[in-house]
Amino acid sequence: MGEFKAFAVEQYLSELEHGVQYNFSESGVHPMSYAELCDLADIDRDALFATLVDYPQVNGNQLLRERIAALYPKAHADNVLVTVGATEANTLVAATLLEDGDNVIRFSPTYEQLAGNAHNLGFEVRTVDMLPSRAWAIDGDGLTAAVDERTRIIHVVNPNNPTGQVLSDEDREAIIAAARGVGAWIVADEVYSGTERNSDEPTPSFWGNYERVIAINSMSKAYGLPGLRLGWLLAPASLISDFWRRHEYASITATMMSMHLAAAALAPTARDAITARARRLIRRGFDTLQEQLAHHPEVFSVVPPQASAMSFVKFNLPVDSDTFASRLLGEEDVLVIPGSRFGVEGHFRFSSALPDEHLRAGLARMNALTGRILGSA
Incomplete structure (x- = not known):
């Protein structure tokens, strides 16, 4: 530690x-x-309030995981673990993926939840600058210098917090190339996808562009539903059980009500x-x-x-x-x-x-x- x-x-x-x-x-x-959500998502209030205040399915109910998976190319419900916000997803990733001697790459400025977890677990965190002189583009030379054979995670928040910038195609390719070169995981916090100012097209996910990607998102930012405390991670199905076992220690599950409301909010029309x-x-x-x-x-x-x-x-x-x-x-x-x-x-x-x-x-x-x-x- x-x-x-x-x-x-x-x-x-x-x-x-x-x-x-x-x-x-x-x-x-x-x-x-809640009233606005019920109206926008056409939620049957009587059916909602008839829901038992019980434990839901621990990894996320089937409908919710299917609707989350539908947001990503070639993803399936088995790729999804529902978490208590993106917060828990980041915590589970650090606890699951990192092993003795590993290091983590972070870009600065950023929301450093995953990097902070890694530091507190005793892992080296290396910083690559984002350059204000270039509209917060990444320092490509700095990325090349920071990555080595012990790099386990390259963590990126895209769109970025706090700058609101979306990675250029060039920067995305540089990150993928750096990860592929050493077999690192790209952990992509994509909670601001869907909040674009100049387009109605959501920022593309890293999912589907490289085989070692974990995508993280939540209902908090683009959906205006932070109080649901519901997020998810999307990962290769072979890894989900490892995250799930740690999820049972960390929180056991998100709530029954938050899962019902999130599933309704993620229906395509809603x-x-x-x-x-x-x-x-x-x-x-x-x-x-x-x-x-x-x-x-x-x-x-x-x-x-x-x-x-x-x-x-x-x-x-x-x-x-x-x-x-x-x-x-x-x-x-x-x-x-x-x-x-x-x-x-x-x-x-x-x-x-x-x-x-x-x-x-x-x-x-x-x-x-x-x-x-x-x-x-």
């Missing part, structure tokens, strides 16, 4: 987010109500309606964010995210990201995540896929603080 490393982003959220008036720290679209809702919020929200950042064009800039509900905003102020975020919270009741929590200074992560009136009110407060900081500089 290595020295325990706290999950910097989630620690920040769990300590500060509750009770905040303007919470722009989340990474998904504005959550749906899924189309739900992801269309997400894209409307994302596109309108980012337009509002850009409009409001333009009040201080000398201060704020952002590489427009290609997907996701969030932006990784760069700022030019005489304070660091922790100080800016702390003052926003203390003086304006506005919560964002400082870039320091992703290892990148001079930035903050901002979620804008929210009701417009609420978003504008919070951004006005951020602009007010920015004006005060500039006035006192």
Whole structure:
């Protein structure tokens, strides 16, 4: 075991987010109500409430796993394990795949849940930069230098958290080539597929492009259903039982109700309606964010995210990201995540896929603080 490393982003959220008036720290679209979900997915409320509050099938009920598998080329229900969010899926992957002497490749900035698990289990984690000067493309030379015969996992979040960028075809091929060259697994966190700003086509999965891929997703981000706490991993069928055995230790199962609701939400017609809702919020929200950042064009800039509900905003102020975020919270009741929590200074992560009136009110407060900081500089 290595020295325990706290999950910097989630620690920040769990300590500060509750009770905040303007919470722009989340990474998904504005959550749906149960009533809205029932309407969009045409759920029979009487049948739903007649469901027994019992243990469901531990690996995920058959209908749900079939609907998940249908999202991926040539996948089957036997390739799917339903988990308690993508959180558990990442934890199971680290606990199952890594062996003595292995290392893990992560790209930075990123959501480091899997890398943090690997570190806390005592494994070496190597970092490859994503380059802001190239719209957050990966450092190909850095990837080549980092990978060796002991690389067991190359972990990628695509679309990326916190930048919202989608890997180019060139970067995807570089990752696949690096993995194939040493027999490494690509573990692809794809929770933001379906949140694209400029297209209605979901970001392609790594599944089907290389034989050693584990794809992870959940109902939290593109679907606006984080409270279901339901995710999944997709893997070669020969590996599913290994994950399943550890799943029984970690959580045993997701809930009966979350499985029923997720299966309904993933029916093709319902899924189309739900992801269309997400894209409307994302596109309108980012337009509002850009409009409001333009009040201080000398201060704020952002590489427009290609997907996701969030932006990784760069700022030019005489304070660091922790100080800016702390003052926003203390003086304006506005919560964002400082870039320091992703290892990148001079930035903050901002979620804008929210009701417009609420978003504008919070951004006005951020602009007010920015004006005060500039006035006192």
